[in-house]
Amino acid sequence: MILSALYRYPVKSAQAQSLPASPVGNLGLAGDRRWLVVEAENGRFLTQRAWPRLGLVRASYLADDSLLLESPGLAPLSVPVPAADDGLRGVTIWRDTLRVPDAGDAAAAWLSGLLGKPVRLVYCPESRARYLPNGYGLNSDRAAFPDGFPLLLIGQASLDELSSRVGRPMEMLRFRPNLVVEGAPAFAEDGWKRIRIGAMTFRVLKPSVRCILTTLDPATGERSPDREPLTTLKTFREKDGDVLFGQNLAVDGEGQLQVGMEVQVLE
Template sequence: MFLSELYRYPVKSGQAQCLQDSPVGHLGLMGDRRWMVVEEENGRFLTQRAWPRLGQLKASDGEAGGLLLEAPGLEPLQVALPSADDDLRGVTIWRDTLRVPDGGDEAATWLSQLLGKPVRLVYCPEQRARYLPSGYGLNSDRAAFPDGFPLLLIGQGSLDELNRRIGRPMEMLRFRPNLVVQGAEPFAEDGWKRIRIGKLEFRVLKPSVRCILTTLDPATGERSPDREPLTTLKTFREKEGDVLFGQNLAVDGSGLVKVGMRVEVLE
């Protein structure tokens, strides 16, 4: 088995970046979901579930550790990296509330124009990262702005089997993984507890619960009229009301992962 694809998402619910290698640490891939768009009024997080136009948002590394934002019809914008303790804003992501630095008025205006709604851009410094959901991982495990866990892994074989059942190809990016593994049987990752990629060991914490976001075409933002792939997933991947696809991970230590690296199951 080997690591066949590697993705990060600089802004939560924005477009993916396809990588050939990446540093990885306890918050996951470097720069992954460290930024997030929230409602200006109450700090509640926004995603493509309700705001599909976020799928048009392209974010990449900017100057001096900041962010470069691009979207159709808007001029590119450089966003400076805010100080970890200045201009803190209260935000809510699912059941978590935290105070994180605001990305500034210029970014807020730019994103509000994109979405047609007053919003702010916020950043998660390492020292303000969240604990994982109760009952999962170690006390030292943290996450920035993913739904709950630092890393998401999906087996290519699992997607191939899903596509076979649907009868047409679904893009891997509908599921927004960080790590894609090739060479395993469909859903083999369900049985893994610990794996090694290169020199790094990863702990498999829990299956990923899938939502309506998977029905959005990652290129166009259009929703599948037949609600695929959720419709088919519900026929064989539903457990206690949750539709499961992929596995959430945490990493022990830090290092570099590269496409092509061997993946070993340790437990």
């Protein structure tokens, strides 16, 4: 088995970046989901679930670690990383509330114009990262702005099996993984507890619960009229009311990942 792809999402619910290699540590891949768009009025987080235009945002990092925002029809904007204790704003992501630095008025205006709604952009320094959901991981595990866990892994064969059942190819980026593994049977990752990729050890914490976001075309942001692949997933991947696809992970220590590395199941 090999690590066949690496993806990060600098801004939650914006476009993916495909990476040939990446540092990995307590918060997952370096720079992954460290930025979040929230409602200006109450700090509640926004995603493509309700705001598919977020999928038009291409976010990347410049040499000084500032964030470059790009979208069709808008001038690119460079956003400096705010200091960890400057302009703190209360935000809510699912059941978590935290105070994190605001990225400033220029970023807020750029994103508000795109979405047609008053929003702010916030940043999560490592010192303000969230704990994982109760009952999962270790006390030392943290996450920035993913739904709950620092890393998501999907087997390529699992996607291939799903595509076969749907009757047309499904894009991997509908599921927004960080790690894609090739060479394992379909849904083999469901039975893994610990794996090694290169020199790094990862703990498999829980299956990923999927939602309406998977029905959005990652290239266009358009929703599938037949609600695929969620419709098909419900026929064979539903358990206790949740539709499951992929596995959430945490990593032990820090290191480097590179596409092509061997993947070993330890437990």
